[in-house]
Every structure is written in C-alpha cells, then in structure tokens.
Amino acid sequence: MLKNIESLFFQKNLFLHVDEKVKLKLVKYNKSLQNNIGINIINYKIFNGKYVVKEKGNIILEYDRYDNTLIFVGEYLNGQRNGKGREYYKNGPKKFEGEYLNGQRHGKGKEYGEDWEITFEGEYRNGKRWNAKGYDSEENIKYDLKEGKGFVKDYNNYGLSYEGEYLNGERNGRGKEYYRNEQLKFEGEYYNGLKWNGKGYDFNQNIIYELKNGKGSVKEYDKEDNLIFEGEYLYGKRNGKVKEYDFGKLIFEGEYINGERYKGKEYNKKNWKIIFEGEYLYGHKRKGKQYLKERLEYEGEFIFNTKWNGKGYDEKGNIIYELKNGNGTVKEYNDFDHLSYEGEFLDGKKHGKGKEFGCGGEIKFEGEYLRGKKWNGKGKEIYEDYSKFEGEWINGKRNGKIIEYYEDGQIKFEGEYLNGERHGKGKEYYEDEQIKFEGEYLNGERHGKGKEYYEYGEIKFEGEYLRGKKWKGKEYYEDGQLKFEGEYFKGEMK
Numbered sequence: 001m002l003k004n005i006e007s008l009f010f011q012k013n014l015f016l017h018v019d020e021k022v023k024l025k026l027v028k029y030n031k032s033l034q035n036n037i038g039i040n041i042i043n044y045k046i047f048n049g050k051y052v053v054k055e056k057g058n059i060i061l062e063y064d065r066y067d068n069t070l071i072f073v074g075e076y077l078n079g080q081r082n083g084k085g086r087e088y089y090k091n092g093p094k095k096f097e098g099e100y101l102n103g104q105r106h107g108k109g110k111e112y113g114e115d116w117e118i119t120f121e122g123e124y125r126n127g128k129r130w131n132a133k134g135y136d137s138e139e140n141i142k143y144d145l146k147e148g149k150g151f152v153k154d155y156n157n158y159g160l161s162y163e164g165e166y167l168n169g170e171r172n173g174r175g176k177e178y179y180r181n182e183q184l185k186f187e188g189e190y191y192n193g194l195k196w197n198g199k200g201y202d203f204n205q206n207i208i209y210e211l212k213n214g215k216g217s218v219k220e221y222d223k224e225d226n227l228i229f230e231g232e233y234l235y236g237k238r239n240g241k242v243k244e245y246d247f248g249k250l251i252f253e254g255e256y257i258n259g260e261r262y263k264g265k266e267y268n269k270k271n272w273k274i275i276f277e278g279e280y281l282y283g284h285k286r287k288g289k290q291y292l293k294e295r296l297e298y299e300g301e302f303i304f305n306t307k308w309n310g311k312g313y314d315e316k317g318n319i320i321y322e323l324k325n326g327n328g329t330v331k332e333y334n335d336f337d338h339l340s341y342e343g344e345f346l347d348g349k350k351h352g353k354g355k356e357f358g359c360g361g362e363i364k365f366e367g368e369y370l371r372g373k374k375w376n377g378k379g380k381e382i383y384e385d386y387s388k389f390e391g392e393w394i395n396g397k398r399n400g401k402i403i404e405y406y407e408d409g410q411i412k413f414e415g416e417y418l419n420g421e422r423h424g425k426g427k428e429y430y431e432d433e434q435i436k437f438e439g440e441y442l443n444g445e446r447h448g449k450g451k452e453y454y455e456y457g458e459i460k461f462e463g464e465y466l467r468g469k470k471w472k473g474k475e476y477y478e479d480g481q482l483k484f485e486g487e488y489f490k491g492e493m494k
Contacts, residue, residue, distance in 0.1 A: 052076075058083070064090070065304065074100065089114055098124065119155055128169025145169075156180070158223060164190065179203050180223045194236025211236075231256065268335075293337050306348030323348075334359065343369070370396060391417065406431050415441065430455050439465070454478050 050071065053061045060081075062072035067090075074085020080103035087096040093116055098109020104127035111120040120143060122132020129152070134142040136153075143152040148169035154162040159182050164175020171190035179185050183205060188198010191214065200209040200218060203225040209218045214236035220229040231242025237259035244252040246269045254264015260283040266276040278288010285302035300310010300323070312321040312330060315337060321330045326348035332341040336359060343354020349372035356365040356379065367377010374381075374393045381389045391400010397420035404413040410433050415426020421444035428437040434457060439450020445468035452461040458480060463473010469491030475484040484493050 101126075113155065113157055115157055120152075125169060129166065130169050156223070158182075168192075179221065179225060185221070191236065195233075196236055270335075292333050293335070295337075297333065303348065307345075308348055347371075365393075367393065389417070394419070396420075419443075442467075 050062050051065055053063065054076075055061055058075050058077065060072070060074060060076040061070060063069065064071050069090055070088055071090075072081065072085055072087050074081060075083025077083065081100035082102065083100060084098070085100055086094055089095050091114070093114050094112050096105065096109060096111050098105060099107030101107065105124040106126060107124060109122070109124050110118055113119050120129065120132065121134060122143070122145065123130050125131075125148065128148060129143075129145055130148045132143055132145045134144075136142050141151070142155075144150045145152065145166055149167050150165075152162070152164065152166050152171075153160060158180030160178050162171070162175060162177050164171060165173030167173060170193040172192065173189060175188070175190050176184060177186040181203075183203055184201050186195060186198055186200045188211065189196050194214060195211055196214045198211055199207050200211070200220075202208045202219070203221060209216055211218070211233060214233060216233050218229070218231065218233045218238075219227060222228045226247055227245050229238070229242065229244050231238060232240030234240060238256040239258065240255060242252075242254065242256050243250060249269045249272060250267055251269050252261070252264055252266050255262045261280040263279045264277075265274055267273065268275050273294050274291050276285060276288060276290050279286045285305045287301050288299070289296055290298040290307075295315060296313050296317070298307055298310055298312045301308045303326070306326065307323055307330075308326050310323055311319050312323075314320045314331070321328055323330070323345065326345060328345050330341070330343065330345045331339060334340040338359055338361065339357050341350065341354060341356050343350060344352030346352065350369040351371055352369060353367070354369055355363055358364050363379070364381065365374055365377055365379030367379070368375045373396055375396050376393060378392045379390075383389070387405060388403045389398055389400065391398060391402070393399070398417045399419065400417060402413075402415065402417050403411060406412050408431070410431050411429050413422070413426060413428050415422060416424035418424065422441040423443060424441060425439070426441055427435060430436050432455075434455055435453055436455075437446070437450060437452050439446060440448030442448065446465040447467060448465060450461075450463070450465055451459060454460050456478075458478055459476055460478075461470060461473060461475045464471045470488040472487040473485075474482060475493070477483050487494055
C-alpha cells in the first residue's frame with residue numbers, strides 16, 4: 001500500500017510523528033518514499049546491535065539498539081566508519097578518539113579509561129594497535145609497539161590490568177593479567193588475543209585452572225574479586241557447559257558456543273528463581289519460556305531479548321495475549337506477580353495507549369507511549385537516582401512538579417518542569433538540605449527573580465537573573481554586609 005502513495009503532503013504527514021526506526025521498517029524497500037519523508041536512519045542491522053542516524057553532511061551517530069545509548073559519533077563513507085570519530089562507554093565517557101578506515105580504527109588515535117585518563121595513544125592498523133610509545137608518570141615505558149610487535153601495559157581504574165607481548169597488533173606471546181589490587185590473575189601465553197597456555201589464579205594466589213592450547217576448565221572473577229564464571233574453554237573461548245554468577249548467586253547455567261550463550265536457564269539473582277529457559281542467538285534470547293515467580297509468563301520467540309512471536313499467560317495459566325512480530329495488546333506483571341502494564345505493543349515495546357500500575361494496583365501512568373517511552377499522558381514516577389516526578393508527559397517530555405535528590409538521598413532540587421527542563425518556580429539545596437537558591441527558571445536556567453544563600457543560611461545574592469547569570473541586584477558578604485549593588489555583565493560585577 002505504501003508504495004502506491006503518491007501525495008508528498010500525505011506521505012510527510014503520515015510519518016510526521018513516527019519513530020525513525022519504525023519509519024525504516026515501514027519503507028525500507030521503497031527508496032523514493034524514504035527520500036520523500038526525509039528518513040534519517042541509513043543503517044539498521046538487526047544482529048549487530050546498533051542503528052545509525054545521519055546528522056549533518058557525513059557525520060553519523062551510532063546508537064546501541066537495546067538501550068538507545070550513544071556509542072559513536074563521526075564520519076561515514078560507504079556505510080562504514082571512515083574518517084575521524086569518537087567511541088563512548090555505556091555510561092557516557094569517551095572511550096576512543098581517532099581515525100577509521102572501512103569500519104575499523106586505522107591511523108592515529110587515543111584510548112581512554114572511564115575516568116577520562118588516556119590509556120593508550122598511537123597508530124592503529126585494521127583495528128589493531130600498531131605503532132606507539134608511551135610512558136607513565138615516572139617515565140617508565142607503558143607501551144612500545146613497532147609494526148604491531150612489542151610490549152604493552154594496560155591499566156583500568158584500579159591500576160595495572162595486563163602486561164605482556166604483542167604481535168600483529170594484539171596479545172601474542174608471554175603475558176600477565178592482574179586483579180584490581182594488581183595481584184596475579186593469569187600468567188602464560190596468548191594467541192591472537194586469547195589466553196592459550198598458562199595458569200589462572202584466584203585473589204588468594206591459588207592456582208584455579210590451567211589452559212593447554214586454549215582448552216580447560218576455567219574460573220573467572222570480577223574487579224571486586226567475586227566469582228562470575230566457571231566452565232569449559234575451547235580455543236581460548238567459553239565453549240561447553242558453564243555457570244555464571246552475580247555476587248555469589250547463580251544467574252545462568254547451560255552451554256556456550258564460541259564465547260556466547262547457546263542454551264540454558266537464567267535465574268533471578270535476588271531469590272534464585274528461574275526466569276528463563278531456552279535457546280539463544282548471538283548471546284540473546286531467541287526461543288523459550290519466560291517465568292515469573294516460577295510460573296510460566298510467556299512462551300515463544302524473542303528478538304534481542306524482546307518478546308516477538310508467542311503467547312502470554314496469567315497466574316492461572318490462561319492465555320491473556322498473543323504477539324505477532326512484536327505487535328499486540330499485552331499485560332505485564334512485576335516480580336510480585338502484580339499487574340504492572342496493560343496496553344499496546346509495537347515491535348516488542350510499549351507503543352500506543354497503555355497504563356502502568358504500582359504495587360498496590362494504583363495507576364502510575366495512563367496515556368500514550370512511543371517506542372517504549374511515555375509520550376503523552378499523566379502520572380507519577382520514581383527514578384533510579386531517587387528523583388520523583390508527578391505531572392504530565394507531552395511529546396515525551398516531563399511537565400509538572402519534580403523532586404531531585406543527591407546520591408545519599410538528600411533533596412537537591414524541587415520545583416516545576418516544562419518540556420523536560422526546570423521552568424517556573426523552584427528551589428536548589430546543598431547536600432545537607434540547606435537551601436542554596438530559590439527563584440524562577442526558564443528553559444532549564446535561572447531566569448527572573450531569585451535568591452542565593454551561603455551554606456550556613458546567610459543570604460548571598462538577591463535580585464534578577466538573565467539566562468542563568470546574575471543580571472542586577474544585591475550581593476552580600478557572609479557576615480551580611482553589602483558587597484555590591486547594581487547591574488552585572490555576563491554574571492560578573494560591572
């Protein structure tokens with residue numbers, strides 16, 4: 001039907017409020033229609049875990065398909081990274097900055113730790129470290145590579161994590177890995193970046209496994225020295241029967257192939273109850289049964305852990321919904337088996353009309369969703385950072401009253417939001433909940449009348465703000481004596 005739509009006006013309005021990924025799905029076989037509606041997504045591969053959005057010129061933004069976090073910004077050519085670009089960690093900091101060729105790091109570049117410190121700087125060749133020489137703060141050599149061959153030390157946020165030989169731009173030859181306290185974790189030989197021959201140690205320096213030609217039974221620990229994996233290795237990767245743990249609790253048992261989950265059972269780390277049993281593809285759920293409090297909640301197919309083709313059941317075993325290609329009207333339940341969502345799904349996500357419920361059955365939100373996000377409607381919400389919101393969503397942005405908190409639970413801000421930003425009257429607080437500022441905001445910035453206070457409660461400034469900066473008013477010393485009265489230029493006293 002879409003191929004026969006000829007009116008440009010109708011085409012553009014039909015897709016005006018449709019999510020970019022949905023647009024591509026609807027018109028991916030019709031290039032002229034894509035051009036007519038101005039579609040921006042140029043690459044959306046279902047098994048590489050990302051989608052790509054064109055910004056300006058040849059600048060591209062890559063996003064993780066599962067959680068929509070930004071993973072790359074840079075230049076593209078022929079559908080691949082070509083030119084200059086930046087990679088990002090999941091939590092936001094820059095991971096790499098440099099040059100690319102045919103999708104791989106190639107040319108000059110820098111790698112960064114999650115605390116923004118440079119961990120490696122040099123030249124890359126076909127995605128591999130190639131030529132570089134670097135020193136630590138005491139002028140000791142950290143890495144020395146020529147044509148992909150040499151010696152490298154790698155560091156994480158806790159200190160030295162690896163030191164050893166490189167060949168062809170990756171770990172090859174003798175090397176050592178370390179725990180966060182720089183105690184020995186593995187010592188032996190590497191082959192094409194994989195552990196091959198050697199011994200592994202626990203954090204008490206006991207030998208816990210031995211690899212020969214990439215084969216053996218292995219135990220692995222996280223940065224906090226907690227057991228996270230035990231199972232079989234083949235050709236330097238997880239292959240065979242395995243178990244995975246989180247803080248000592250079993251979360252998966254089953255089989256791996258080539259380093260990825262193939263089939264098995266997943267468990268809830270809180271109470272060790274089964275939550276999934278079935279098959280995996282590229283490490284993600286593909287087909288099986290999903291459980292809630294050990295009762296069957298869904299059975300069928302998944303795409304990237306998202307319910308796709310299958311049936312959902314209530315606590316009595318009755319079929320309450322059926323999904324086809326991720327579409328349908330669905331009921332979801334929380335860990336306590338209470339109804340948490342009832343509404344429409346599209347491509348496996350909340351999309352269309354729906355309701356969310358609290359543990360007591362109260363309505364938390366009622367309205368419209370777009371690709372899993374609250375879009376238009378009213379409700380209440382508590383976020384992972386303890387922020388509380390009560391109000392209205394308009395085009396995906398919050399409008400209403402909100403309370404923000406510091407990590408220790410102290411109030412940071414309380415006031416009004418408009419279009420997702422502070423707007424109207426509000427108050428800011430120091431970490432001891434002593435008031436820091438009270439006044440007016442416009443588009444997320446202090447704007448209008450307001451007062452600032454010192455940490456012990458004395459008034460610091462009283463007057464007017466313009467676009468986040470002091471404009472005119474009175475400023476005081478901590479003892480209450482007048483310091484300045486008049487107008488400011490770019491927030492500074494004239």
